[in-house]
Amino acid sequence: MSTLDAKSEQILRELSRHGRISNLELADRVGLSPSASLRRVQELERSGVIKGYRAVLDPAAMGIGFVAYIGVGLGDHSKASQEAFERAISGAPEVVECHNITGTIEYMLRVECADLPSYKRFHTDMLGALPQVTSITSYVVMGSPKDARA
Amino acid sequence: MSTLDAKSEQILRELSRHGRISNLELADRVGLSPSASLRRVQELERSGVIKGYRAVLDPAAMGIGFVAYIGVGLGDHSKASQEAFERAISGAPEVVECHNITGTIEYMLRVECADLPSYKRFHTDMLGALPQVTSITSYVVMGSPKDARA
DNA sequence: GGTGAAAATTTCAACAA
DNA sequence: TTGTTGAAATTTTCACC
Numbered sequence: 419m420s421t422l423d424a425k426s427e428q429i430l431r432e433l434s435r436h437g438r439i440s441n442l443e444l445a446d447r448v449g450l451s452p453s454a455s456l457r458r459v460q461e462l463e464r465s466g467v468i469k470g471y472r473a474v475l476d477p478a479a480m481g482i483g484f485v486a487y488i489g490v491g492l493g494d495h496s497k498a499s500q501e502a503f504e505r506a507i508s509g510a511p512e513v514v515e516c517h518n519i520t521g522t523i524e525y526m527l528r529v530e531c532a533d534l535p536s537y538k539r540f541h542t543d544m545l546g547a548l549p550q551v552t553s554i555t556s557y558v559v560m561g562s563p564k565d566a567r568a
Numbered sequence: 569m570s571t572l573d574a575k576s577e578q579i580l581r582e583l584s585r586h587g588r589i590s591n592l593e594l595a596d597r598v599g600l601s602p603s604a605s606l607r608r609v610q611e612l613e614r615s616g617v618i619k620g621y622r623a624v625l626d627p628a629a630m631g632i633g634f635v636a637y638i639g640v641g642l643g644d645h646s647k648a649s650q651e652a653f654e655r656a657i658s659g660a661p662e663v664v665e666c667h668n669i670t671g672t673i674e675y676m677l678r679v680e681c682a683d684l685p686s687y688k689r690f691h692t693d694m695l696g697a698l699p700q701v702t703s704i705t706s707y708v709v710m711g712s713p714k715d716a717r718a
Numbered sequence: 719g720g721t722g723a724a725a726a727t728t729t730c731a732a733c734a735a
Numbered sequence: 736t737t738g739t740t741g742a743a744a745t746t747t748t749c750a751c752c
Contacts, residue, residue: 437621467629471587479617504713516714519707557669563654564666
């Protein structure tokens with residue numbers, strides 16, 4: 419299962435865009451019999467290439483009207499500081515992504531809130547209250563011309 | 569469908585994490601009969617709250633071993649420059665996300681490549697070759713302690 | 719919102735290339 | 736090993752209560 423052949427790649431392409439099409443439909447699109455298609459999908463799931471399935475929800479319907487990326491710098495690079503920060507972040511529902519990055523700052527967050535007031539609240543009460551955090555740079559998302567992960 | 573009740577929110581929570589569970593399983597988890605559950609899901613799909621379904625793939629299995637966020641600044645804020653940049657980006661498979669942001673720079677990209685050499689190639693041959701681009705700041709992702717969109 | 723039955727799909731064992 | 740067939744088990748779907 420080390421390297422994927424063309425059919426399996428085609429299956430992954432289909433499922434990454436249409437995660438809930440029937441196996442019959444999938445088999446038809448990739449040009450396999452339903453059982454051959456199913457066997458490949460099951461193997462891809464079993465081996466972990468397919469990690470799961472997600473419904474993609476409309477942010478607006480979920481009450482999300484404000485998205486920002488935030489660069490966060492810590493006062494020191496100690497493991498304790500990082501762990502404390504990550505622990506605080508893990509409990510914050512507004513933080514959808516937290517990436518540990520190289521460069522002049524330590525973290526890049528993606529934050530999703532209802533609106534600007536709730537973002538301000540998060541910014542001051544949550545981020546601003548963390549003693550490890552020494553710099554915060556907000557990049558408010560005005561639009562996403564491309565977002566394959568949405 | 570203006571505001572969602574508790575059951576529908578529960579359905580959305582389940583489907584956003586387990587997008588392919590059977591309707592029987594879903595109905596059981598949220599405490600509805602299969603037909604009531606199905607009716608709600610269909611309505612959520614029809615109204616656009618559920619925009620679709622996706623299989624979540626393992627990046628490593630897909631040959632992705634290098635992820636970075638890139639802040640991009642343009643030389644001018646003209647519509648022509650933005651359109652030219654976005655057009656170039658839309659054709660770059662390495663760019664998974666492109667966000668138009670507020671602040672000192674215009675764009676924040678998420679780029680996924682096989683490895684550092686292929687990233688360097690993208691960085692110089694693609695981004696560096698765009699005449700509109702005047703600043704590039706890479707934030708290489710070393711890890712993602714939290715990533716609800718993965 | 720629930721029930722029940724028809725239609726469609728998933729799943730798998732046996733077999734073929 | 737990978738693909739196919741066919742039939743049983745399961746699920747989806749919908750008219751009706």
